[in-house]
Amino acid sequence: MQTSETCAVSIITPCYNSRVCISETIDSVLAQTYGDWEMIIVDDCSTDDSAGIIKEYAAKDPRIRYLKTAVASGSPTIPRNMGIDNAKGKYIAFLDADDKWLPDKLERQLCFMEDTQCDFVYSDYEKIKSDGERGNRVVRMPQKATFWDVIETCVIPCLTVMIKKETIGNTRFKSVAKEDFVFWLDILKKGVIAYNVGSVLALYREQPQSRSSNKWVMIKEQWDILRNVEGVKPAVATYFMTKFLFYGFLKYLK
Template sequence: MKNLVSIITPTFNSSRYIEKCIGSVISQSYTNWELILVDDDSTDKTQQIIIKYSRKYKKIKSIILNKNSGVANARNVAIQNSNGRFIAFLDSDDYWHKDKLSLQLDFMIKNNFAFTFTSYQPISNDEKKKYRIIHAPKKMNYDKYLKNTIIGCLTVVIDKEKTGKFLMPNINSSQDMALWLNLMKKGFVAYGLKLNLASYRIVKGSNTSNKFKAIKDVWFVYRQHENLNFIYSLWCFTFYVINAIRKRI
């Protein structure tokens, strides 16, 4: 189908949040989408929930993995089972605003962009607190992104016709950061849409809420995935910390 969007959603013990996530996709004003839910061997009721939705809606596909292999593998299984020209990412505890795909696809197609992202708003686990909106800059290239990892995975849409096929690097963490860098090294620029179109849930105990782990993960990408030397890694890391602080001021 023309301009089909394949939405990539890995799940793991997501029963508390997954229905709101799925509901935000079903409610999209842009209707030419497929949602691919890949469960990474959950032990709660997540599998039953996603199977229920896949039986009810033809545009929703559920895939159950019988061994926990990590979020990168789950996303890649979803990508490999996708049919769309466009690939969008949405994690199971996050959700979109109803016009997200419509506005972002219009932004991409009118401007002939291959790689886009939007502003988004972090929220508390129980949704009672809404934090400062993370505003999307106009554009990000490789050098800028090394110093400011501002792109929210839940906001990204990629035109596979322009970039060619891709998978997330199968590393333990920061797979999304590594993928964006891979695309940028090929010359693709990520263009930001200023509108706040997604809500990013900060779940207690998650990688996002663990600041020390987040710092370690970024350093790992610099040194191991990008093979940057120590001095340049430290230079980029200094700007990364400054920009991370600015997000919260």
């Protein structure tokens, strides 16, 4: 079991009041066919017993690390940035506290990255209900994603990403709406291209009260990012919003 100062993959998991799901999330990492990883779980000052559950796992497996924010931040931004800052791995992967991976997720993506010498990958995923029930609701993503692909359709699911730490460099999540979307754009501005490994490797748990469940809020956030964060002109932003709404409708049908 890996306990050294380095590892291949650092898995970053922000956590807030996730006692119901966090065990399933950690178990999905423990079940990986590839074992040279660390899982950094950053607790955003949970008020339930999430911390106790995580610490029990960490006591049994030194690859699991528990960190805590100084104050509750109310978003994944600070926990994810803490995770990146403390990561020992050559690669960074992201997994929220209510989602899960299929057992070959890390192995498949590492093999793909080594074979193709690419720096940034993602995958298809499957939606599951809040109780974990699966229904074969698979969401297929494009084969690759450039900056302009992502700004049009927001095509990179956070729970499926693996990226070289050196490619991230000093880039960090910003305290904005849709912080993961903006983070991918900041990475891709460097000329990086992200590639889909072409398989379903993750399970996204739908939560009725999540930000992504409120479609009107998502539309407003997308517009604000295009106009106020990326500085896209109104006519071009309207075109991108049309594409975003079209692809969003297709995802909603799943």
